[in-house]
Amino acid sequence: MTVALREVDRADRAAHGLGTDQPVDVLVIDGDPSTRGPVVAALASEGFAVAEAVDGADGLRLLDERRPALVLLDLMLPDQSGLAVFRQIGARCSVPVITVTDADDEIDAVLSLEAGAADHVTKPFGVRELSARVRAVLRRAGHPSHPQPYRSPAGPISAGPLVLDPLRRLVEVDGRQLDLARKEFDLLELLVAEHDRVVTRARCLELLWPERSRGDSRTLDTHIKRLRKKIEVDPAHPVHLLTVRGVGYRFSP
Numbered sequence: 001m002t003v004a005l006r007e008v009d010r011a012d013r014a015a016h017g018l019g020t021d022q023p024v025d026v027l028v029i030d031g032d033p034s035t036r037g038p039v040v041a042a043l044a045s046e047g048f049a050v051a052e053a054v055d056g057a058d059g060l061r062l063l064d065e066r067r068p069a070l071v072l073l074d075l076m077l078p079d080q081s082g083l084a085v086f087r088q089i090g091a092r093c094s095v096p097v098i099t100v101t102d103a104d105d106e107i108d109a110v111l112s113l114e115a116g117a118a119d120h121v122t123k124p125f126g127v128r129e130l131s132a133r134v135r136a137v138l139r140r141a142g143h144p145s146h147p148q149p150y151r152s153p154a155g156p157i158s159a160g161p162l163v164l165d166p167l168r169r170l171v172e173v174d175g176r177q178l179d180l181a182r183k184e185f186d187l188l189e190l191l192v193a194e195h196d197r198v199v200t201r202a203r204c205l206e207l208l209w210p211e212r213s214r215g216d217s218r219t220l221d222t223h224i225k226r227l228r229k230k231i232e233v234d235p236a237h238p239v240h241l242l243t244v245r246g247v248g249y250r251f252s253p
Helices: 010-015 033-045 056-066 082-092 106-114 127-140 182-193 201-208 218-231
Strands: 025-029 049-053 070-074 097-101 119-122 157-159 162-165 170-173 241-244 248-251
Touching (some): 025 033, 025 056, 033 049, 033 127, 049 056, 056 070, 070 082, 070 127, 082 097, 082 106, 097 127, 106 119, 119 127, 157 182, 162 182, 182 201, 182 218, 182 248, 201 218, 201 248, 218 241
Parallel strands (some): 025 070, 070 097
Antiparallel strands (some): 157 162, 162 170, 241 248
């Protein structure tokens, strides 16, 4: 079966040193690509790490592999009953499940809720409503659905040729002091403080530009380009401010 991952899997995240402040894992099990695609894209743009499965068998396999924080389960699956998959999920772990049905499947909706589903949505639904329901279920389950707040280091940070002083808001590269705008400094501080660990695009936007839509990341891209021009010897081939494709950025000393 084909399974597309919109975020690096757990093994890749561990290899890159990603910690608990990274996106919350959500598993979407839906056999209809016309609804699965927009749901996965919407949740990914909200900062979740989303895995998608096209049927029940793939969904159960990914459940065992990834141990997600939440499952979004369409009860109309191509290979088996969605309610049967729901019961198998419950037998494996205590992950909260939001079930999805068509408008005329009221009986399945009631059965899933009576069986312990955390919530239920009916097609068609708005992606904003769905995202709000996902976050509400995660909060009730005691799982954080937002990145943890960033805390500035207490003293100067040395990372390769760069020295960053958060209190004095000064940055030097090879002894040369840089002239950085406020957001450029804040972004660099975030990346340097987490050096050799990936900071996701969603986390950068959440912490530095909370007023912007997570889908609008042009400002972040622009600031990365400006920082590379000031830090890198060859900005076109950076060795310090590195892009981790599909995930975010990493500062390498």
